Amino acid sequence: MQNKSGLVAIRNDIRNELFAKKPLSVLEKIENSLERLNDKIEVMIEIQKTGNDNQRSSLKLPDASLDVMTLLSMPDHLRKTAMTICRCGRATAEEISQQTTRARAVESAYLNQLVIMGYLKKERKGRKAYFYIERETQS
Amino acid sequence: MNKIIAVHSYKGGTGKTLFSVNLAATLAKSGKKVAIFDLDFRAPSLFAILKAENNGTWLNDYLNNTADINKVLVDLSGRLTGKGKFFVGLANPSTEAIRDMSAKDRKWEMRALGRLLALRESLVRDQNFDYLVFDTSPGLQYSSINAIVAADFVVVATTGDRSDVDGTKRMLQELYNLFEKKTGLVLNKVLDPSATAKKSEMSNKVKTVYHVPMLGIVPCFCEILRAEGNLIFVQDKPDHPFTKIIAEMARKIEANEVN
Numbered sequence: 001m002q003n004k005s006g007l008v009a010i011r012n013d014i015r016n017e018l019f020a021k022k023p024l025s026v027l028e029k030i031e032n033s034l035e036r037l038n039d040k041i042e043v044m045i046e047i048q049k050t051g052n053d054n055q056r057s058s059l060k061l062p063d064a065s066l067d068v069m070t071l072l073s074m075p076d077h078l079r080k081t082a083m084t085i086c087r088c089g090r091a092t093a094e095e096i097s098q099q100t101t102r103a104r105a106v107e108s109a110y111l112n113q114l115v116i117m118g119y120l121k122k123e124r125k126g127r128k129a130y131f132y133i134e135r136e137t138q139s
Numbered sequence: 140m141n142k143i144i145a146v147h148s149y150k151g152g153t154g155k156t157l158f159s160v161n162l163a164a165t166l167a168k169s170g171k172k173v174a175i176f177d178l179d180f181r182a183p184s185l186f187a188i189l190k191a192e193n194n195g196t197w198l199n200d201y202l203n204n205t206a207d208i209n210k211v212l213v214d215l216s217g218r219l220t221g222k223g224k225f226f227v228g229l230a231n232p233s234t235e236a237i238r239d240m241s242a243k244d245r246k247w248e249m250r251a252l253g254r255l256l257a258l259r260e261s262l263v264r265d266q267n268f269d270y271l272v273f274d275t276s277p278g279l280q281y282s283s284i285n286a287i288v289a290a291d292f293v294v295v296a297t298t299g300d301r302s303d304v305d306g307t308k309r310m311l312q313e314l315y316n317l318f319e320k321k322t323g324l325v326l327n328k329v330l331d332p333s334a335t336a337k338k339s340e341m342s343n344k345v346k347t348v349y350h351v352p353m354l355g356i357v358p359c360f361c362e363i364l365r366a367e368g369n370l371i372f373v374q375d376k377p378d379h380p381f382t383k384i385i386a387e388m389a390r391k392i393e394a395n396e397v398n
Contacts (some may be wrong), residue, residue: 068284089256133249
């Protein structure tokens with residue numbers, strides 16, 4: 001329901017913008033909305049893949065750390081993405097895909113999976129989604 | 140580009156530290172800016188081998204995020220001839236520090252990996268270091284695997300000992316393969332004095348047994364044992380065959396010719 005009202009709000013926004021004759025900003029808004037939707041769909045796909053709610057909550061460890069032993073125990077496809085983000089520290093799916101030479105959508109799915117597993121954090125800045133490892137300052 | 144070189148082995152006593160020190164010294168003597176790091180926190184040895192005095196700030200402090208890397212590095216350029224620069228980052232040898240490092244958790248190790256990875260920016264990019272050499276502890280230790288992950292090129296030292304051959308083989312297949320690391324194998328303490336004549340034969344054998352390229356062969360030299368770790372061999376014995384062997388390996392690493 002919430003998603004539906006969200007979409008209605010976006011549609012109304014777009015209509016208002018159209019009346020104000022700002023076609024470029026309208027297109028940007030549409031693109032932005034599509035990207036957000038895309039990210040949400042990717043997360044939903046990953047959740048479906050990883051199973052029901054109980055399994056999911058056991059997957060998401062509160063203090064999951066992306067250390068070398070964890071990297072070693074990962075399946076090959078995820079390790080490649082995780083190793084690359086380890087080296088970059090902070091990157092978009094596009095930047096990771098340039099280094100792994102895999103498709104952006106593939107890296108986006110793997111990065112979102114690593115977020116669900118609690119190894120990465122995700123932050124949105126404008127139109128871009130950044131993934132990073134939280135290495136908070138030590139005492 | 141092989142800027143960060145980790146030296147590792149499965150078993151202890153394979154010659155990692157001897158190789159690390161002499162490789163770093165060889166690179167520095169050829170005019171490069173080099174830093175060697177003692178990442179063997181369970182059995183630190185560089186402070187004794189290089190007889191380096193520091194100001195009480197250790198590599199442990201850098202990894203703990205309580206000190207800047209420039210406070211840790213000790214300038215030993217004066218020990219070598221040539222225009223290069225030679226720095227060392229020492230591990231704290233006190234029992235308390237060793238105990239402290241052994242009790243670190245996964246979270247800390249993850250941050251330590253971040254600190255090692257950051258050396259590429261702080262030293263290689265910003266301070267124009269040509270090479271960083273990581274001397275590690277043997278086996279599958281956190282600190283060693285962190286060093287391997289952070290490195291561009293890993294040198295694995297091995298001897299002909301049965302226990303070492305099997306373990307090294309397994310380690311290369313089950314650890315190095317997973318991290319897709321560029322690796323070169325050093326066969327150390329080779330007994331046959333004519334070993335160098337059979338180099339290509341040995342190289343093929345290494346590829347068949349370990350599935351990695353060979354970086355070089357170091358024969359067993361009594362002079363090295365006799366020195367008891369009291370000298371930087373390549374500096375003090377410039378005409379010794381060992382010095383020439385290390386120089387050739389350094390050249391191969393620099394030219395990225397290990398394949």
